Each structure stands twice: as C-alpha cells, then as structure tokens.
Amino acid sequence: MTNFENQLRDDLHAAADGVEIHVDPDAVAAAHARAARRSAIGWGALAALVAAVVVGWVATAWNPPTDRAVPDPLQTPVDTASPAPSPTPSTPTPATTSAPTATPGADATTPALVYAVVDTEIGPRLVRETRWVPAATPARGALEAMLAGPLDPDHHSAWPRNTRVLGIADHGDEITVDLSAEALRADVGAEAESLMVQQLVWTVTEALNPDARVLLRVDGAVPSWGHQEWSEPVARADADAVRLFVGIDTPSEGDAVDSPVTVRGEAWVFEANLLYTVTDAAGAVVADGYATTQDGTTFAPYAFDLDLTPGTYTVTVREDDASDGEGRAPFSESRTFRVR
Amino acid sequence: MTGPGLDEEFTAFVRDASPALGRTAWLLCGDRDLAADLVQATLVKTFRAWRRIAPEARLAYARRVLAHENIDRWRRRHGEVAVAEVFDRPDAAPTPDALVAERDRVTRMLAALPDTQRRVVVLRYYDDLSERQVAETLGLSVAAVKSATHRALTALRTHESPEGVSA
Numbered sequence: 001m002t003n004f005e006n007q008l009r010d011d012l013h014a015a016a017d018g019v020e021i022h023v024d025p026d027a028v029a030a031a032h033a034r035a036a037r038r039s040a041i042g043w044g045a046l047a048a049l050v051a052a053v054v055v056g057w058v059a060t061a062w063n064p065p066t067d068r069a070v071p072d073p074l075q076t077p078v079d080t081a082s083p084a085p086s087p088t089p090s091t092p093t094p095a096t097t098s099a100p101t102a103t104p105g106a107d108a109t110t111p112a113l114v115y116a117v118v119d120t121e122i123g124p125r126l127v128r129e130t131r132w133v134p135a136a137t138p139a140r141g142a143l144e145a146m147l148a149g150p151l152d153p154d155h156h157s158a159w160p161r162n163t164r165v166l167g168i169a170d171h172g173d174e175i176t177v178d179l180s181a182e183a184l185r186a187d188v189g190a191e192a193e194s195l196m197v198q199q200l201v202w203t204v205t206e207a208l209n210p211d212a213r214v215l216l217r218v219d220g221a222v223p224s225w226g227h228q229e230w231s232e233p234v235a236r237a238d239a240d241a242v243r244l245f246v247g248i249d250t251p252s253e254g255d256a257v258d259s260p261v262t263v264r265g266e267a268w269v270f271e272a273n274l275l276y277t278v279t280d281a282a283g284a285v286v287a288d289g290y291a292t293t294q295d296g297t298t299f300a301p302y303a304f305d306l307d308l309t310p311g312t313y314t315v316t317v318r319e320d321d322a323s324d325g326e327g328r329a330p331f332s333e334s335r336t337f338r339v340r
Numbered sequence: 341m342t343g344p345g346l347d348e349e350f351t352a353f354v355r356d357a358s359p360a361l362g363r364t365a366w367l368l369c370g371d372r373d374l375a376a377d378l379v380q381a382t383l384v385k386t387f388r389a390w391r392r393i394a395p396e397a398r399l400a401y402a403r404r405v406l407a408h409e410n411i412d413r414w415r416r417r418h419g420e421v422a423v424a425e426v427f428d429r430p431d432a433a434p435t436p437d438a439l440v441a442e443r444d445r446v447t448r449m450l451a452a453l454p455d456t457q458r459r460v461v462v463l464r465y466y467d468d469l470s471e472r473q474v475a476e477t478l479g480l481s482v483a484a485v486k487s488a489t490h491r492a493l494t495a496l497r498t499h500e501s502p503e504g505v506s507a
Contacts, residue, residue, distance in 0.1 A: 012367065015367075015442055021365060023361075023376055023380055295479050296479065
C-alpha cells in the first residue's frame with residue numbers, strides 16, 4: 001500500500017467507525033415474513049404466468065446488436081429532410097417465413113427488442129419480444145410495435161393501441177418522443193403508470209442509446225396520467241427493479257429452425273445458473289440442464305444449444321429456486337418452436 | 341420449511357453483521373436512513389438464500405447483495421442523482437466538531453466518485469477486501485477493479501487540493 005492508500009484507509013475508518021446504523025432484527029423478520037406470505041398467495045398466478053409466457057412473433061438467432069450504427073434511426077414526419085438510408089447493415093436472415101408485423105411494405109427490416117408488461121406476484125414487470133421493424137427507422141418501428149401491443153396474449157401494454165407517434169428526435173443523450181393525445185387515455189394506477197413510462201423508455205433507448213434519457217410529450221405538452229407529471233427526461237430504471245429476471249430473445253414463438261437450436265436471451269440468476277427444460281409436443285421432457293449467464297450479479301446474456309430431431313418443442317428457462325420456498329417462486333419463460 | 345435453529349442462527353448473524361454492513365452502507369450512500377433500509381433489505385435477501393450459502397460465505401454474500409442493492413435503491417429514490425450531494429451527519433448526538441468535519445470531508449470525497457469507483461474504494465480500503473474479493477463482490481474482473489482503483493485514487497488525489505473538481 002502506498003502512503004496515500006494508507007491515509008485513505010485511515011480516513012475511511014476515522015469517518016465511519018463510529019457510525020451506528022440501527023437495524024432491528026424484528027423488522028428484518030417482519031419484512032421476510034411479508035415476502036413469504038406474498039409468495040404463498042402468489043403461486044396460482046405465477047403458475048399461470050409460467051405456463052403462459054409465450055410470444056408469437058418472428059425473430060432469428062441474433063444477439064442484441066452491438067453495432068448500433070443503424071442508418072437514420074429517426075423519423076419525424078415533420079422533418080423528412082433526413083438523408084436517404086444507407087444499405088441495411090447485416091440484417092440477420094430470418095429463420096422463419098412468417099411476415100414481419102410492424103410495418104409491412106418496408107423493404108428492409110431489422111430485429112428490435114420491444115418491451116411489454118407482464119403481471120407477477122411482485123408486481124408488473126417488463127418483458128421483451130423481438131419484432132421486425134423497418135431498418136431505416138428502427139426507433140419509430142419499435143415504438144409503433146410497442147403501441148400496437150405485444151403479440152403474446154399474456155403480455156400487455158398499458159398504452160392505448162390507437163396512440164400514434166408524432167415525432168422522435170434524437171439529441172444524443174436525450175431523446176424526445178411525441179405521442180398523439182390518445183396516449184392520455186391510459187387508465188392506470190401509480191405503479192403501472194411508472195412502468196408504462198419505463199416500457200416506452202426501455203423500448204426507445206434499446207433502439208437508440210441505452211444510456212439516453214427520454215423526454216415524453218403528448219401532443220407537444222407535458223403528459224400526466226393523474227399520478228405524476230412527466231415533465232423531466234426519464235432514464236431507464238434499474239433492470240432489476242423493472243424487468244422479469246429471465247427472458248428468451250430467440251427462438252421466437254412459432255419459429256421453424258434447424259438443429260442444433262441456439263436458445264439466447266438475458267437473465268439475472270443466482271450464481272449465473274439458468275435452468276432449462278425442453279419438452280416435446282406430448283409434454284415429455286426431452287432435455288434439461290443448466291446454462292450459464294455471463295455474469296451472475298446482473299442481467300447478462302446466455303446461450304445454449306439443443307440437438308433435437310424434427311418436431312415441435314417447448315423450451316422453458318427458469319431461475320434456480322433461490323429459497324427452497326422461502327421467498328417468491330422462481331420466474332420462468334417459455335417458447336414453442338419447430339425443428340425442421 | 342426451516343430447520344431447527346435456523347432462526348436463532350440468522351438472528352445471531354443479524355446481530356453480528358449489521359454494524360459492519362451498516363457502516364459500509366453508510367459510506368456507499370451517505371444517508372443514515374437509506375443505509376438502514378439497505379441493510380434491512382440486504383438481510384432479508386440473505387435470509388432467503390440462507391441455506392445455500394456456506395456459513396463462512398454469509399458475510400461476503402450479504403456484502404455482495406448490499407453493493408448491488410445500493411445502486412437499485414438510490415436510483416429509485418433519487419432519480420438519477422447518484423448520491424446525496426452533501427452527506428448527512430451520521431450522528432444526531434453531539435459529536436466533536438473535528439470529527440464532524442472529518443466525516444463531511446470523507447463523505448464528500450466519496451460522493452464525488454462514480455459509483456463503481458466509490459464501491460471499489462469502500463470495499464478495498466474500508467472493508468479491507470483483496471482485489472479478487474472486490475471483483476467477486478461487484479461482479480467485475482480483477483483488471484476492472486485495478487483500473488477502477490487506479491482511477492479513484494487519481495481522482496481523490498486531485499480532490500485533495502481545494503480546486504480539484506472531478507468531472
């Protein structure tokens with residue numbers, strides 16, 4: 001240790017050693033008991049969630065794009081003076097023949113992660129689907145896909161479906177999104193209102209810049225749904241506060257793929273251990289095991305390969321049961337796909 | 341299902357580990373109430389995982405939860421403001437002025453650091469963890485810990501001079 005390091009250590013001890021933070025063991029026990037009770041009554045709802053977290057859209061084996069140099073990601077109807085889009089950068093080949101859904105008629109499409117909401121025993125959480133959006137305007141495409149609502153009937157969106165995107169302006173670390181007045185018809189509680197805004201923030205920043213803040217306007221004015229005025233730019237809330245802890249980005253629901261099938265997604269799981277189970281059309285377990293995420297202390301990507309004979313399968317990924325039933329039940333997500 | 345003695349075991353852990361966790365939490369967030377909330381939440385999470393943690397790893401586990409819990413909490417409470425600009429005084433009771441001043445100085449110094457650097461400094465120089473232990477606690481590589489330590493020390497040296505303002 002250098003002198004400076006020793007001095008620093010002494011300073012920290014001098015400042016903090018006398019600090020007493022009172023923690024009441026009874027309060028800890030009470031908080032734990034509340035969590036356990038929530039878990040006990042949440043089983044039914046969770047079982048339904050687990051059985052049903054399924055999506056019906058198109059995607060292929062792709063990683064969230066590290067290359068974000070998508071040409072002209074903005075599209076504001078009032079300002080169409082943007083330069084012509086350059087050729088689409090390495091659009092992955094779709095693994096299925098299903099048609100893109102976001103904006104038919106666009107020549108080139110690109111996958112976008114679009115966020116929706118699912119209800120869980122610990123409250124509403126964000127989940128995401130891969131949607132195909134115009135490569136020239138991925139942010140607008142992702143936002144329109146979000147407003148149109150998730151394809152998975154078990155996910156939902158609090159945004160009124162007839163809401164239109166009036167404009168998106170990217171100022172680098174700040175993005176302004178202007179929506180039509182229909183957005184104000186959302187009828188949500190305070191918690192859901194906050195998550196609704198986060199749903200939009202995560203979707204737009206996923207397409208443009210995860211670190212940017214989003215300034216939301218409705219018909220050019222500061223929106224309010226009765227609980228809060230959204231007058232300031234909003235950044236992403238922490239992932240562990242808003243996202244479901246496990247997710248599957250690919251394959252997509254209904255995909256037709258070749259074996260070996262690579263299952264990819266993001267999860268935040270204890271000690272980076274993600275459990276998976278594969279069942280065939282008859283419900284028989286044909287494979288199960290562990291996959292490892294790249295980091296057990298945050299949301300991190302995972303991938304694993306499955307060798308499967310032709311047929312229809314459902315893959316379920318789930319958290320390890322962190323608590324032997326002491327806390328909430330583990331989250332999971334499933335996808336059904338076909339091996340050619 | 342909890343085995344016999346588990347509650348007593350955990351209560352003892354709460355009693356023994358809370359003071360140290362509380363001081364670490366206070367250094368990380370600079371707010372007594374928030375530190376208490378953080379430690380409580382940390383202990384609840386630790387208890388949930390109790391049976392899969394080896395007894396000798398419990399404090400390390402709790403510290404890891406705490407280091408991550410902190411980020412979560414302050415952002416939700418304070419929006420994007422990293423930590424309170426000015427740390428509150430740790431004790432309501434009369435404290436020698438010199439100590440109060442020293443605490444203010446140290447906590448302001450920490451508040452000026454980016455999150456990761458602050459966590460690295462607290463774990464490395466207050467909790468006396470090795471670089472590898474800090475890496476494991478924060479889910480970083482050892483190289484990232486070394487680099488964050490280096491940047492933090494550089495910033496703190498600059499901060500020592502009155503004109504030093506970290507960007």
